Amino acid sequence: MFGFNFDKRILYIIIGILALRRIAAYSTQEGALLGLLLTIPGLLIAISFHEFAHAYAADKLGDDTPRRQGRLTLNPMAHLDPVGCFLLLFAGFGWGKPVMVNPNNYTRKTTLEKGDALVSIAGPLMNFFLAILFTIILCLTLMYTNTNINIIGSAMYISSSSEMTQIIIETIFYIISINIGLGVFNLLPLPPLDGSKVIRPLLPYNVKTWFAKNEIVFYIIFLVLWMTGIAGMIISPIISTLNTGLLNLGFSIFGI
Template identity: 45%
Template structure:
């Protein structure tokens, strides 16, 4: 991983984590909860979303360790499920699913753009319309950014859909389970992040994520 890679990876990561959190807040807003809107979090401006650990420290550590994958997270968008106009559990499933769903959508969108800018027929047509000669100075940076955007959004989508609270997949699972079981499991939710760290440090998380990630990358790219 060199300086050029990092220059393109950081904005791709910011796009992924910001859209992820805004998706949570927007769905909650559509369901009747305006908490995120009132706190100024339904914006694509990165500043309100930056988390010192998840948006800066964690990516920096992964870069320094030359990790094969880069991911992070933004400051969680505040959601008050008691404001939902629908059943609270259904609302939590919908808001939790929104984040990974947006990441998967972005991965597919950027994959389409990546394949488009690498298509010679499209490039010749585009150049002829604007009377341009070589497009390499524009296309190469775009292709690099799109490739990293696909990669990072896929990783975030797969990671967050894992059924481990407090990840989105864990929240979905908790709200699908019968209420009695949910109430018994919820007190242990605070230990979920520790479990995620252990799985990450032992390489187990990579063993789960990387095969799925590699499959989708081979299909999309």
């Protein structure tokens, strides 16, 4: 549809401007810098496990490409993309280094599209699993430290006699939130996100062909949605609902 090659440097410049705006906002908020630092463990865990899940799924399907490229590891350095991590910290969205796979190497009885869908959905599913796991860890921490917590919307209020305990609880909370956010974000059915490959086997052939030919359109749609705040309006309520719902479920189960 477009007669030009899309220069990713344009993408970096535009979202870099968004990141600078977010940094400026942080500089005027009390305690925002500490909150930013406490998100770093969540970022490392979410991205590393997300990309590892892609690599592991591909490896199990018979493609050894991720293994040969050193991606079948939980070492964050193998999975972090500098620009994507910077934006995840400051702009509210980002990405890890994509795991390269070769669907032609799949040895299990599956079509190339279904194999791609399985590899793609493995990342978000891992993020949701981590969110559940750390919700359990959070509940156990609250129980054994006699700490009270109150979640109102996206705000969290902690009552603890120990500052270190409060920092640990906040860090766990961010790990949960970031994993839910990364999982939901990647399930958006827009190329190049995981969601586009997850739904591909369900689409008619002509629709799949159109998607492949017009992938640049979806990059532009993606940028427009984020720059105008429409994406946030769509995704934020979903993330907030899942986050609050998961925490409340955990609190109910553990009697907190």
